[in-house]
Amino acid sequence: MRVAVLGARGKVGTTMCDAVRAADDLTLSAEVDAGDALSLLTGSDTEVVIDFTHPDVVMDNLKFLIDNGIHAVVGTTGFTDERLDTVRSWLADHPESAVLIAPNFAIGAVLSMHFAQKAAPYFESVEVIELHHPHKADAPSGTATRTARLIAEARKGLPPNPDATSTGLDGARGADVDGVPVHSIRLTGLVAHQEVLFGTLGETLTIRHDSLDRTSFVPGVLLAVRQIANRPGLTIGIEPLLDL
Amino acid sequence: MRVAVLGARGKVGTTMCDAVRAADDLTLSAEVDAGDALSLLTGSDTEVVIDFTHPDVVMDNLKFLIDNGIHAVVGTTGFTDERLDTVRSWLADHPESAVLIAPNFAIGAVLSMHFAQKAAPYFESVEVIELHHPHKADAPSGTATRTARLIAEARKGLPPNPDATSTGLDGARGADVDGVPVHSIRLTGLVAHQEVLFGTLGETLTIRHDSLDRTSFVPGVLLAVRQIANRPGLTIGIEPLLDL
Amino acid sequence: MRVAVLGARGKVGTTMCDAVRAADDLTLSAEVDAGDALSLLTGSDTEVVIDFTHPDVVMDNLKFLIDNGIHAVVGTTGFTDERLDTVRSWLADHPESAVLIAPNFAIGAVLSMHFAQKAAPYFESVEVIELHHPHKADAPSGTATRTARLIAEARKGLPPNPDATSTGLDGARGADVDGVPVHSIRLTGLVAHQEVLFGTLGETLTIRHDSLDRTSFVPGVLLAVRQIANRPGLTIGIEPLLDL
Amino acid sequence: MRVAVLGARGKVGTTMCDAVRAADDLTLSAEVDAGDALSLLTGSDTEVVIDFTHPDVVMDNLKFLIDNGIHAVVGTTGFTDERLDTVRSWLADHPESAVLIAPNFAIGAVLSMHFAQKAAPYFESVEVIELHHPHKADAPSGTATRTARLIAEARKGLPPNPDATSTGLDGARGADVDGVPVHSIRLTGLVAHQEVLFGTLGETLTIRHDSLDRTSFVPGVLLAVRQIANRPGLTIGIEPLLDL
Numbered sequence: 001m002r003v004a005v006l007g008a009r010g011k012v013g014t015t016m017c018d019a020v021r022a023a024d025d026l027t028l029s030a031e032v033d034a035g036d037a038l039s040l041l042t043g044s045d046t047e048v049v050i051d052f053t054h055p056d057v058v059m060d061n062l063k064f065l066i067d068n069g070i071h072a073v074v075g076t077t078g079f080t081d082e083r084l085d086t087v088r089s090w091l092a093d094h095p096e097s098a099v100l101i102a103p104n105f106a107i108g109a110v111l112s113m114h115f116a117q118k119a120a121p122y123f124e125s126v127e128v129i130e131l132h133h134p135h136k137a138d139a140p141s142g143t144a145t146r147t148a149r150l151i152a153e154a155r156k157g158l159p160p161n162p163d164a165t166s167t168g169l170d171g172a173r174g175a176d177v178d179g180v181p182v183h184s185i186r187l188t189g190l191v192a193h194q195e196v197l198f199g200t201l202g203e204t205l206t207i208r209h210d211s212l213d214r215t216s217f218v219p220g221v222l223l224a225v226r227q228i229a230n231r232p233g234l235t236i237g238i239e240p241l242l243d244l
Numbered sequence: 245m246r247v248a249v250l251g252a253r254g255k256v257g258t259t260m261c262d263a264v265r266a267a268d269d270l271t272l273s274a275e276v277d278a279g280d281a282l283s284l285l286t287g288s289d290t291e292v293v294i295d296f297t298h299p300d301v302v303m304d305n306l307k308f309l310i311d312n313g314i315h316a317v318v319g320t321t322g323f324t325d326e327r328l329d330t331v332r333s334w335l336a337d338h339p340e341s342a343v344l345i346a347p348n349f350a351i352g353a354v355l356s357m358h359f360a361q362k363a364a365p366y367f368e369s370v371e372v373i374e375l376h377h378p379h380k381a382d383a384p385s386g387t388a389t390r391t392a393r394l395i396a397e398a399r400k401g402l403p404p405n406p407d408a409t410s411t412g413l414d415g416a417r418g419a420d421v422d423g424v425p426v427h428s429i430r431l432t433g434l435v436a437h438q439e440v441l442f443g444t445l446g447e448t449l450t451i452r453h454d455s456l457d458r459t460s461f462v463p464g465v466l467l468a469v470r471q472i473a474n475r476p477g478l479t480i481g482i483e484p485l486l487d488l
Numbered sequence: 489m490r491v492a493v494l495g496a497r498g499k500v501g502t503t504m505c506d507a508v509r510a511a512d513d514l515t516l517s518a519e520v521d522a523g524d525a526l527s528l529l530t531g532s533d534t535e536v537v538i539d540f541t542h543p544d545v546v547m548d549n550l551k552f553l554i555d556n557g558i559h560a561v562v563g564t565t566g567f568t569d570e571r572l573d574t575v576r577s578w579l580a581d582h583p584e585s586a587v588l589i590a591p592n593f594a595i596g597a598v599l600s601m602h603f604a605q606k607a608a609p610y611f612e613s614v615e616v617i618e619l620h621h622p623h624k625a626d627a628p629s630g631t632a633t634r635t636a637r638l639i640a641e642a643r644k645g646l647p648p649n650p651d652a653t654s655t656g657l658d659g660a661r662g663a664d665v666d667g668v669p670v671h672s673i674r675l676t677g678l679v680a681h682q683e684v685l686f687g688t689l690g691e692t693l694t695i696r697h698d699s700l701d702r703t704s705f706v707p708g709v710l711l712a713v714r715q716i717a718n719r720p721g722l723t724i725g726i727e728p729l730l731d732l
Numbered sequence: 733m734r735v736a737v738l739g740a741r742g743k744v745g746t747t748m749c750d751a752v753r754a755a756d757d758l759t760l761s762a763e764v765d766a767g768d769a770l771s772l773l774t775g776s777d778t779e780v781v782i783d784f785t786h787p788d789v790v791m792d793n794l795k796f797l798i799d800n801g802i803h804a805v806v807g808t809t810g811f812t813d814e815r816l817d818t819v820r821s822w823l824a825d826h827p828e829s830a831v832l833i834a835p836n837f838a839i840g841a842v843l844s845m846h847f848a849q850k851a852a853p854y855f856e857s858v859e860v861i862e863l864h865h866p867h868k869a870d871a872p873s874g875t876a877t878r879t880a881r882l883i884a885e886a887r888k889g890l891p892p893n894p895d896a897t898s899t900g901l902d903g904a905r906g907a908d909v910d911g912v913p914v915h916s917i918r919l920t921g922l923v924a925h926q927e928v929l930f931g932t933l934g935e936t937l938t939i940r941h942d943s944l945d946r947t948s949f950v951p952g953v954l955l956a957v958r959q960i961a962n963r964p965g966l967t968i969g970i971e972p973l974l975d976l
Contacts, residue, residue, distance in 0.1 A: 107366045108442070108449040115359045115451070118488050122351045122463070124676040125622060131685075134613060134649070139656035161622070163674050168627035171664070172672040175657035183671040184660040186651050187687035188612040189944055197619075198352070199675035202460030205352040206452040207359070212921055212944055216446030219366070244362050368920040369866060375929075378857060378893070383900035405866070407918050412871035415908070416916040419901035427915040428904040430895050431931035432856040433700060441863075443919035456677055456700055595854045596930070596937040603847045603939070606976050610839045610951070686840070690948030693840040694940040695847070704934030707854070732850055 003225055004030035004046040006061055007053040012075065012217070016050050019218045026225065038064045048225050051076055059083065062099060066090045071098040073224040075105060075217065088234050098228045100235040104143070105220030109194075110239050112209040113147050116196040119205060120154035123198035125161045127174065131185040131193040139184035144194060145177055151196070152178035247469055248274035248290040250305055251297040256319065256461070260294050263462045270469065282308045292469050295320055303327060306343060310334045315342040317468040319349055319461065332478050342472045344479040348387070349464030353438075354483050356453040357391050360440040363449055364398035367442035369405045371418065375429040375437040383428035388438060389421055395440070396422030491713055492518035492534040494549055495541040500563065500705070504538050507706045514713065526552045536713050539564055547571065550587060554578045559586040561712040563593055563705065576722050586716045588723040592631070593708030597682075598727050600697040601635050604684040607693060608642035611686035613649045615662065619673040619681040627672035632682060633665055639684070640666030735957055736762035736778040738793055739785040744807065744949070748782050751950045758957065770796045780957050783808055791815065794831060798822045803830040805956040807837060807949065820966050830960045832967040836875070837952030841926075842971050844941040845879050848928040851937060852886035855930035857893045859906065863917040863925040871916035876926060877909055883928070884910035 003020050007013040008031035020028045029044040034053075038061070041049060048071045051061055055078030065072045066087075079101055091097055104110060120126060128151075130144035140148075160179055165172075174181035192211040197204060220238050227241050235241075247264050251257040252275035264272045273288040278297075282305070285293060292315045295305055299322030309316045310331075323345055335341055348354060364370060372395075374388035384392075404423055409416075418425035436455040441448060464482050471485050479485075491508050495501040496519035508516045517532040522541075526549070529537060536559045539549055543566030553560045554575075567589055579585055592598060608614060616639075618632035628636075648667055653660075662669035680699040685692060708726050715729050723729075735752050739745040740763035752760045761776040766785075770793070773781060780803045783793055787810030797804045798819075811833055823829055836842060852858060860883075862876035872880075892911055897904075906913035924943040929936060952970050959973050967973075 106447050107444065108447040111359075111363050111366065112449055115355075115362075118359075118486075119355050122355065122467075122486065125674065127673050127675060129617065129671070129673070135652050137652055137654045139653045139660040161674070162676060164623050164625055165627045165672075165674065166625045168672070169663035169665070169670070171659040171662050172627040172670060173659065173674070174662070174671060175660035177657070181673070182657070182660060183617070183662060183673070184653075184656070185615050185617070185669070185671070185685065186613065186649070186653065186661070187615060187685055187692060188650060189687035189690055189692045189942075189948075191944060197673065197675055199677035200351065200460075200463050202455065202457035202462070202677055203350050203352040204454045204456070204675060204677045205356055206450070206454070208450040208452065210448045210450070210921075211446060212448070212923060213446035216444075216921075218446070219444045223366075242362075242366065369918065371917050371919060373861065373915070373917070379896050381896055381898045383897045383904040405918070406920060408867045408869055409871045409916075409918065410869045412916070413907035413909070413914070415903040415906050416871040416914060417903065417918070418906070418915060419904035421901070425917070426901070426904060427861070427906060427917070428897075428900070429859050429861070429913070429915070429929065430857065430893070430897065430905070431859060431929055431936060432894060433698075433704075433931035433934055433936045435700060441917065441919055443921035446921055448919060448921045454677075456679060460677075594935050595932065596935040599847075599851050599854065600937055603843075603850075606847075606974075607843050610843065610955075610974065688839065688948075688951050690943065690945035690950070691838050691840040692942045692944070693844055694938070694942070696938040696940065698936045698938070699934060700936070701934035704932075706934070707932045711854075730850075730854065 001025065002027050002029035002045050002047045004032060004041050004044060004049050006032050006049055006051040009033040010052060012052040015215055015218065016052065016221060019222060023222060041070060042068050046070055048073060048228055050221055050225065059086070062087055063090060066094050066097045066099065069094065069097055071228045073221055073228055074099065074101045075221065084234065091233055095232055098232045100224050100228055100231065102237045105217035105238060106211060107220045107223070107238065108209045109143060110237065112194065112196065112207045113150060114239060114244055115207050116147055117150045117154045119198050120151045121158060123200045123205065125199040126151055126180055127197050128180060128182045129185065129195045129197065130182065131187060131190050133190050134186040134188055136186060140175055140177065140182045144182050147194070147196060148177035148180040148182050151180050245269065246271050246273035246289055246291045248276060248285050248288060248293050250276050250293050250295040253277040254296060256296040259459055259462060260296065260465060263466060267466060285314060286312050290314055292317060292472055294465055294469065303330070306331055307334060310338050310341045310343065313338065313341055315472045317465060317472055318343065318345045319465065328478065335477050339476055342476045344468050344472055344475070346481045349461035349482060350455060351464045351482065352453045352460070353387060354481065356438065356440065356451045357394060358483060358488055359451050360391055361394045361398045363442050364395045365402060367444045367449065369443040370395055370424055371441050372424060372426045373429065373439045373441070374426070375431060375434050377434050378430040378432055380430065384419055384421065384426040385428070388426050391438065391440060392421035392424040392426050396424050489513065490515050490517035490533050490535045492520060492529050492532065492537050494520050494537055494539040497521040498540060500540040503703055503706060504540065504709060507710060511710060529558060530556050534558055536561060536716055538709055538713065550575055551578060554582050554585045554587065557582065557585055559716045561709055561716055562587065562589045563709065572722065579721055583720060586720045588712050588716055588719065590725045593705035593726060594699060595708045595726065596697045596704070597631060598725065600682065600684065600695045601638060602727060602732055603695050604635055605638045605642045607686050608639045609646060611688045611693065613687040614639055614668055615685050616668060616670045617673065617683045617685070618670065619675060619678050621678050622674040622676055624674065628663055628665065628670045632670050635682065635684060636665035636668040636670050639668050733757065734759050734761035734777050734779045736764060736773050736776065736781050738764050738781055738783040741765040742784060744784040747947055747950060748784065748953060751954060755954060773802060774800050778802055780805060780960055782953055782957065794819055795822060798826050798829045798831065801826065801829055803960045805953060805960055806831065806833045807953065816966065823965055827964055830964045832956050832960055832963065834969045837949035837970060838943060839952045839955070839970065840941045841875060842969065844926065844928065844939045845882060846971060846976055847939050848879055849882045849886045851930055852883045853890060855932045855937065857931040858883055858912055859929050860912060860914045861917065861927045861929070862914065863919060863922050865922050866918040866920055868918060872907055872909065872914040873916070876914050879926065879928060880909035880912040880914050883912050
């Protein structure tokens, strides 16, 4: 399969070029970045493009790719509902084209969110702990907030977490995200980690995800590249590619 | 719902009697143990029986229950394929009766095995660590062996765990169960714990189950009691009751 | 060594009687509870008494024991500075008597607090996570608060934890105990657990203590019983008995 | 303090140059590598040298440094007892010079080994789990073997780990290092991690060290640089610099 990278000279793009080169079943057909003509893609018989560029240019990229029947695996951010609708309308005119847009390609992160949702209805208690390096600006992390919301939705109608806390210090019991306590740890030396803890009578279940390195998106992008030809139209996230 | 316990004076049976009494939607209709007549069950309008008895008597119990249209949730051990076939043939004559037989009612254990299977194809590496009190006779535990086998099956056709170990001590890399390394820890103070570790480029996923107390079977038994009327015929394990 | 238990019919006392009986080098000389005469202790040639009674009676017990040259290992609570001074004054008159009073006999808990203090000056970041059953009234736990204070003291003069959090939810970053963030998890199925996380450039150190069972005080009490004869006067806590 | 780096263009050396530059209280006085004259060190009024070079040249470096009254913090490997004796004899002639040679500068690793030794006599059971990337050639790791040996020594005279294992698979119970079971996990995505698990009645203590990044040696080297002037003669390891 002939695969090109858009945003090839960025940090993520460079890593993706290396990963495509290293894969036996893939050929790196073009490396394209700002200033290069998109015609490099058609000229190189590219079948799939990996796009890690910028919200300012990604829509133009997608228009070109869809028009030319090149499939796109997109990690660029900034997709509003309106943008997604535009992509869908372009794809309606080119039913052979396929686009996959994912906010997170780390398979472990996606699986741990999925498992947390599935487990949620069967436990009395659930809490989320997320642990990151101390340079992070938001607490809780976006992933932890999303995880807590998915869990809360899966527990709709069930009693809240039992909690007899009557005296204590502000903040000890964490932030409340739709009824799920979320705790944020910031520690030099850490990268990005998350634990979902479930408890019921006599047993607990813990689902932990550790991102130890910025390359954790690679296997998810390659999975999408290999499957996208079989998924015409728009796919959101890599979860639909997994057999869950 | 009127629920009776067979084996009511055993350790597990006593716990189950307490649990039924404590549940708002269930009534404890009878407590039956060795020496008591099974007619106590029919006489008390019992709808569901929880059976934690003994391999020697469980088949007679099931015959009686199926014949009398009483559903059975069974934690008693010793069910061979032959025994299961016999139960199925009895149920064929009483299509309104339902029997659920499970080797493990701990929801956390069942979920962690299920999640491990689902995650298995998406990671390069997987290992299992099980940790128990030091009075345990077998290593690895039965649950760890079963978990490793399910993982191995889910990875059929994929490359083996990468492992560059060239020098070392016997046993360091654990026991090999169908290609999955399994490590057994025995420590005073522990109860029953298991960790499945998955790894791929830059990230790991850990699924950990802790059984801290012998009551961990209770929520799974109650789940089965509440759903069994909707599942005529024979059900094996509680996994089919979970929305996974 | 002849050892008696005061408060012998309470939950803890019963466990201690069993533990003394099970120890090859100890003899259970008397089991004394409310209503029994303290002369049972002198009459039975008791050398060491284990006192798990009540703040209302423990001072009378200690007076009797000190006067009679019987050593005391005390887990009863309620010792104010004033009470400790009184015990010291009684011991001044009986320099051969020994009393050890400890708020916590769990060796693992004591060690983990000690190690946390020792490690504290060498890491940029430190946070405490404590995890308990949901029936607990206070958050953070007393042990977590004490641990955080000891850590804060050991880091006096060092820069605070780095933390770039600028947006977030109330409580996400935990409770602030003298500059150390403390997070309290409440989960059905848990008993009593605590993790101290330290981080510096490229590495983290985690000290975790799990209390899985109410018997965790036993080894510490037996350690104190065996060593008390060598420690005349008043000893506070079991830390001085450990070779640290 | 004026600090130079020997081996300044190697991977570790480059990191150390950056670290010295970033430290407010240190000045990078010289960057020296193969081909450069050692007189760059004396010419730049260097007070302390950090040596991450090669066993072939480190002895010549040390001779020069000791002769010139420059203190040395050495991470280069290959120090036999004979070499250490030679260094000691050189220092005997220059009592004002100080040399610190350490096999491991990661403070977390050193602390966790120290704590494991201290805790060892107080628990019935102890096991070591080490977890590394799958490119590692040896299992168990050198650190795990050393940790297990130190633990075994600290438990000399105590009963062995209780273990009722009577049936099982080869390797399940790990490698035996002086009576301490050691388990080696190899997982894509991991870096270098180690857990020491202690257990006694009703409680466990876990000391975990995670090396997430190759920079973990930096804080230990800087600690040694800042203290070495107060420690004339030869110091082995950074443990003596820590207040433990």
